[in-house]
Amino acid sequence: MAAKKLKTTTKNENVIVVGRIIFDRFTVDQPTIKDKYPTFDAPYLAKGEALHTKVYGLLNPFLIIAKQTQLTQEADDKQDYLIRELYTFEGHLNRAEGLTVDKKNAQLSAIRSARHRGNVEGVIDGINKFGQFCADGENSTKLEAKGMKKDFPKTIADIGKWLLNYKSEYAKLDQQCADLINDNHEDINNYWQMLTDICDAGKRTFKGIDDDKVAKYTMEKIKAEVTRDLKLNAITGNITFNGKPVLGAIIELLPLTAGRRRTSKSKKTGIYGMDSITPAKYIANVITKKFPKFTTEIEIEPRQTLTLNVELNQGK
Numbered sequence: 001m002a003a004k005k006l007k008t009t010t011k012n013e014n015v016i017v018v019g020r021i022i023f024d025r026f027t028v029d030q031p032t033i034k035d036k037y038p039t040f041d042a043p044y045l046a047k048g049e050a051l052h053t054k055v056y057g058l059l060n061p062f063l064i065i066a067k068q069t070q071l072t073q074e075a076d077d078k079q080d081y082l083i084r085e086l087y088t089f090e091g092h093l094n095r096a097e098g099l100t101v102d103k104k105n106a107q108l109s110a111i112r113s114a115r116h117r118g119n120v121e122g123v124i125d126g127i128n129k130f131g132q133f134c135a136d137g138e139n140s141t142k143l144e145a146k147g148m149k150k151d152f153p154k155t156i157a158d159i160g161k162w163l164l165n166y167k168s169e170y171a172k173l174d175q176q177c178a179d180l181i182n183d184n185h186e187d188i189n190n191y192w193q194m195l196t197d198i199c200d201a202g203k204r205t206f207k208g209i210d211d212d213k214v215a216k217y218t219m220e221k222i223k224a225e226v227t228r229d230l231k232l233n234a235i236t237g238n239i240t241f242n243g244k245p246v247l248g249a250i251i252e253l254l255p256l257t258a259g260r261r262r263t264s265k266s267k268k269t270g271i272y273g274m275d276s277i278t279p280a281k282y283i284a285n286v287i288t289k290k291f292p293k294f295t296t297e298i299e300i301e302p303r304q305t306l307t308l309n310v311e312l313n314q315g316k
Contacts, residue, residue, distance in 0.1 A: 003178075004185035008192045010223050012181070013259070013278055015188070016056050017226050018219075019195055023048060025216055026198050029205070037201045048194050055191045058184050060258040060280075061177055068173050069254045069283060072261065075166045076252075076285060079115050079123060080293050082159050085152075086111060092146040099139050106133045116289050118250055118263055120163055127160035195219075234275040234305040235298070238266075239286060241312045245270025249288045249312075256281040256297070275305075286310050 008015050026033070026045065033040050086108050093103055107126040114122025134140055134153035144150055181188065202217030215221050239249040249266040251274070253259075259278030266272040279302045286294040291312040300306060 004182050006181070006185055006192075007189045009219070010226070012059050014223070014226050014230070015192070016052070016059055017230070018222055019052050019055070019191065021222055021226070022195050022198055022217075023052060026202065029202060029213070033198075033201050033205045036205050040198070040201055048191075048198075051187065051191045051194065055188055058180055058188060061180055062257060064173050064176055064180075065255050065258065068170060069256055071166055071170055071173070072254050073283060075120065075163060076287070076293065078159050078162055078166075079120075082123070082127075082156065083112060083115055085156070089143075089148060089152065092143050092148040095146040096139075096142045098142060100136050101133065101139070106130055112289055116248070116250060116287065118252065118287070120167060124160050124163050124167075127156055127163075131157050131160070229303055230276045232275070232303040232305070233277045233279050233300050234273065235277065235284075235300065235308055236271070236273040236305055237308040237310065238270045239272060239288075239310050239312065240270050241291065243311075246288060246291075246312060249286050249310075252285040252287060253277070253298075254283040254285070256283060259300075284308060286312070288312065 006012075010018055023045075026040075026048075030040065030042070030045055090108055093106055093108075107129045111123055111126035111130070114120075114126055131153060134143070134156075140148075140150075140153070149155075196219065199217045199219050199222070203214050206213035206217070235251075235253070239246040239251070245268065246266055247268050247270070249270075249272070251264045251266065251272050253262040253274070255261065255278070258280035259282070262274055262277060264272045264274045277300045279300050281297065281299045284296050284298045294310050294312060296308075298306060298308060
């Protein structure tokens, strides 16, 4: 299906924010605007609010976002399990003698590195190469003699298949979001046209009377305001272990109600930060090479910076 053209002039994630600002201002000024433009009456405002709610659901489809978040969290859990199992396997590998190829061909370092970077494709590639390493019957026999379970290579391969399917399912959900917008583009365009009409009526109503009001109904100024304010929706904090900073920890935000997946890395000082985050509820994960994953639920609020400091626990 060919993509339908949206008449919006800002990013999709900003459309609703722009709309909320305009409707809030119109709610206050509606009696004054109605004096000059009678069609901008209470029923018009009610119709706009109803359309706002509908378009919010189109641009932030809660159920699809929830499914994507659940899938991503399951993928994280699968990869955490993978890393723990490979850590145990590494003990067998280190004790095995007379292997037909170098131990580094088992791809353990590559898999850990890909996991740490959040590179699922890299993890899948590493798993496939790990399978080739174990496919050598002589290697398998020597590894089993040191404690590796016979079905272990299949267990790892099954994780790779699951992750491959995860990528496919996530892409399908992304397409569902795109189709939802495409199939309902007229509602989104009508919504944007209503916002444009309100701005036009507002500017004309207050022209020569209140320059500040005119600015508040100027679309380009509203969009610039949204861009500035969006940077204030932020999260920051320190990642530490025993009070000492942790370098290179991945901080991952998974949306629960709106927004998109975001990631950051801690610096040498242990400090991390992200701004321009869509206000919503998120699952926050902290992923490192050395420590167990930390998970909590957070909420990003408009024009506020959330501070989340994380003290990691030792373990594998």
